[in-house]
Amino acid sequence: MAVVIEPLDGFSKLSPEQIAALEKSLGHVLPDVYKRFLLTHNGGICNKRLFAIDALAQEGTLAYFSGLKDDYSEAQLETRDLRWLFVEFELFDEPYLSRLHPDLFPIGMDKTNNVICISISDGRIHLWQQRWDFGSDEQSITTNTYLISNSLAEFLEKLR
Numbered sequence: 001m002a003v004v005i006e007p008l009d010g011f012s013k014l015s016p017e018q019i020a021a022l023e024k025s026l027g028h029v030l031p032d033v034y035k036r037f038l039l040t041h042n043g044g045i046c047n048k049r050l051f052a053i054d055a056l057a058q059e060g061t062l063a064y065f066s067g068l069k070d071d072y073s074e075a076q077l078e079t080r081d082l083r084w085l086f087v088e089f090e091l092f093d094e095p096y097l098s099r100l101h102p103d104l105f106p107i108g109m110d111k112t113n114n115v116i117c118i119s120i121s122d123g124r125i126h127l128w129q130q131r132w133d134f135g136s137d138e139q140s141i142t143t144n145t146y147l148i149s150n151s152l153a154e155f156l157e158k159l160r
Contacts, residue, residue, distance in 0.1 A: 003156050005044035008080050011067040014042045018068060022082065028105055031123045033152050043067020043080060043108075048159035053127055055146045060127060061111040062159065079109070100128055101145060117145075118152060125149040 019035050030038075049062040069081040078084060100106070104117035104126055115128040129144040149155035 001047075003159050004047040005041045005065070006047070007041070008043050008045065008064065008067055008069075010069050010071070011042045011044075011080070012070050014038055014068060022068060026083070028120065030105060031118055031120060033123050034105070034107060034118050037065075037152060038067065041065065041067070043082075046156075046159055049111075050160045051148055051155065051158060053146050053148055060114070060148070062116065063109045063111045065108040065116070066106065082106070100130070104128065104145070116148075123151055125152060125155045 016035075016039065019030070019038055023029055043065045044067065045064050046062055051060050051062060053060050064080050066080055066082045066084075068083070069078060100115070100117070103119050103121050105120055106115045106128075107118050108116035110116060110127065113130075115130050117126045117128055118124070119126065125148050127146045127148050129146070149158060
């Protein structure tokens with residue numbers, strides 16, 4: 001059975017202009033494959049959620065892919081909105097995203113609030129165990145980041 005991605009409540013179909021505006025506001029150019037995913041799904045919850053983290057010899061559970069909520073308000077952002085990661089962590093003065101490798105862009109969360117990321121340069125999918133990342137040096141940026149798939153399509157295919 002193929003992976004089915006159910007839409008998130010309050011997350012309507014996106015236009016290319018909305019994605020371009022997101023890229024401009026966040027200062028990131030997203031990989032084309034991820035832009036196509038947003039245009040098709042705008043985030044969502046998958047019917048299959050388990051994924052392998054080979055480097056840790058364990059499994060993770062995908063909670064959701066982030067999208068862009070229809071009504072944007074910093075005061076009412078929810079965690080599934082891509083903008084929440086950038087706004088919320090700044091509001092609480094937590095330097096989480098400053099510790100994320102600059103080539104990685106957050107696209108979702110697992111069930112334990114670790115971040116699913118896509119590489120901006122090559123489209124590979126990584127898991128960032130940010131809840132265990134307390135350092136601020138170069139080693140902490142890579143120590144808790146694990147390759148989980150060579151592409152978004154492969155990640156979706158491997159979900160079980």
